[in-house]
Amino acid sequence: MPVEICVSGQTLTARLSGDIDHHTALAMRTDIDRAVRDTPVTLLILDFSAVTFMDSSGIGLVMGRYKLINGLGGECRIADPPAYIARVMKLAGLDRLCRIVSLARIPHREEAENNADN
Amino acid sequence: MPIIKKNCINEMKLCFAAVSENEAFARACVSSFLSQLDPLVSELAELKTAVSEAVTNSIVHGYRNISGGTVLLQMRLYADRRVYIKIRDKGCGIEDISKAMQPLFTTAPEEERAGLGFSVMESFTDSLRVKSSSGHGTVLVMEKILQEKDDGSIESEFSDKSRRKHRTCTPLRK
Numbered sequence: 001m002p003v004e005i006c007v008s009g010q011t012l013t014a015r016l017s018g019d020i021d022h023h024t025a026l027a028m029r030t031d032i033d034r035a036v037r038d039t040p041v042t043l044l045i046l047d048f049s050a051v052t053f054m055d056s057s058g059i060g061l062v063m064g065r066y067k068l069i070n071g072l073g074g075e076c077r078i079a080d081p082p083a084y085i086a087r088v089m090k091l092a093g094l095d096r097l098c099r100i101v102s103l104a105r106i107p108h109r110e111e112a113e114n115n116a117d118n
Numbered sequence: 119m120p121i122i123k124k125n126c127i128n129e130m131k132l133c134f135a136a137v138s139e140n141e142a143f144a145r146a147c148v149s150s151f152l153s154q155l156d157p158l159v160s161e162l163a164e165l166k167t168a169v170s171e172a173v174t175n176s177i178v179h180g181y182r183n184i185s186g187g188t189v190l191l192q193m194r195l196y197a198d199r200r201v202y203i204k205i206r207d208k209g210c211g212i213e214d215i216s217k218a219m220q221p222l223f224t225t226a227p228e229e230e231r232a233g234l235g236f237s238v239m240e241s242f243t244d245s246l247r248v249k250s251s252s253g254h255g256t257v258l259v260m261e262k263i264l265q266e267k268d269d270g271s272i273e274s275e276f277s278d279k280s281r282r283k284h285r286t287c288t289p290l291r292k
Contacts, residue, residue, distance in 0.1 A: 019145075022174045022231075023138035029230065053145065053163070055170040056238050060230035084163040091241055092234050 003031040012041040013079075013103075014065075017050035020058040029061055033068060042074040047103060049080035058085070059092040066097050079103045125197040128154055136177045136187040136207065144173045144191055151193055152201065157264050164242035165201065165262060171235040172205040172258050179225060180209025180256055199264040203243075208255035215248050 002024060004015040014032045018024065036044060044065060051058075066076045076098045081089060089095060123129075130151055134140045145166045152162060173189055181187035187209055194202040212218045219240075224233035240246050243260040250256040 019142055021138075021141045021145075021170055022178060023141050025230070053166065053170075055167050055174065056232045056234040057174065057230075059232035059234055063232060064230045084160055088167065088238065091238065092232060 003028050005031065005035045007035075007039050007041065010041050011043040011045060012036060012039055013045040013047055015047040015050060017052075019053040020051055020061060021053070021055050022057040025057040025061045029064055032065055036065070036068055036072070040072075041069075044069040044074060044076045045079050045101075045103070046076065046098075047079045048082070048085060049103070051082065051085060054081075054085045054088060056088070056092070059088065059094060062089070062094055062098065077101050123194075126194050127197050128195045130193050132191045133188050134191070136181040136189050136209075138174075138177055140189070141170055141173050141177065144189075145170050147191065148193065148203070152195075155195055155199055155201070155264055156267060161262070161264050165203070168239045168242045168260055168262075169203060169205070171238050172203075172260070175235050175258075176205060176207035176209060176256065178231070180207040180211070182210065182225075184209055199266065201262050201264060203260045203262075205258045205260075206255065211252040211254055211256055212248070212250040213252050215250055219248070 002016065002018050004017070006013045006015065012035060014035065016028060020028065032044075032046075046062060046065060048054075062076075062078065069076045078089065078094065078098045078100045080103055081100065086100060089100065094100075128151070130147075132144075132147055134143060148166055148169045149162060152165065157165070169191070173191070176187075176189045180189075187207060190204075190206040192202075192204040192206075196202070217223060219236040220233075221237045222233040224231045236246070236248075239258075239260060243262045245259075245261045247259045248256065249258075
């Protein structure tokens with residue numbers, strides 16, 4: 001499976017794997033969009049840690065998911081892209097739309113947010 | 119224009135059907151052919167990305183509404199570590215090249231094409247030339263000079279590591 005979906009509370013994590021190009025991006029975006037529409041979440045994390053290649057089709061993929069979750073009132077983050085993929089993302093200015101984070105840090109943030117809610 | 123073949127150490131020509139499955143095939147070929155020059159992981163990634171953009175452009179734009187098209191990929195390696203890559207299609211061509219090369223310009227916004235193909239190709243290679251004529255197709259030539267191989271200095275340990283990295287396969291995760 002090129003996309004593994006995991007929902008935890010208000011967070012949906014889509015773990016992408018393999019190459020992201022024009023050929024594979026379509027199936028990935030269909031999977032993510034279906035999951036986002038089926039599950040009401042406020043945070044979408046696109047986990048890039050297992051992505052082996054990405055060209056500008058991946059930029060389109062992130063921008064489209066950003067628009068979707070933003071339209072639903074949520075937020076989008078990119079997690080752990082390999083160094084060279086992070087370069088492509090920065091070239092496109094994606095880091096200005098979505099924060100690039102490390103997944104190891106996110107649970108702490110959530111905890112803090114939950115505590116703030118309580 | 120005469121083609122300068124001086125110091126060319128290897129050459130290949132590949133012709134494949136303009137179907138999106140072959141984007142990955144083209145990248146795999148580039149990767150395999152380049153291994154002779156033992157490129158750095160980053161250089162290999164950059165050239166694979168540039169080729170992926172070019173081939174995708176041919177398939178998505180060049181042969182839009184045209185079936186049975188083929189894409190030609192030609193590569194040359196030179197003794198000075200220069201890599202020459204030519205990608206040609208006989209598709210619809212680009213009407214206005216300078217407009218097409220503008221960042222974010224796309225002919226297919228509904229398909230979530232970011233319009234960054236040319237920007238990526240330009241930033242990941244040393245030179246990019248585009249020739250196109252409406253109705254006759256597009257020829258794209260990219261060149262990049264790879265870094266010199268290190269010869270056993272302390273610094274080379276680092277790059278040797280990164281060289282090794284690209285030979286090791288990424289573990290498959292299911």
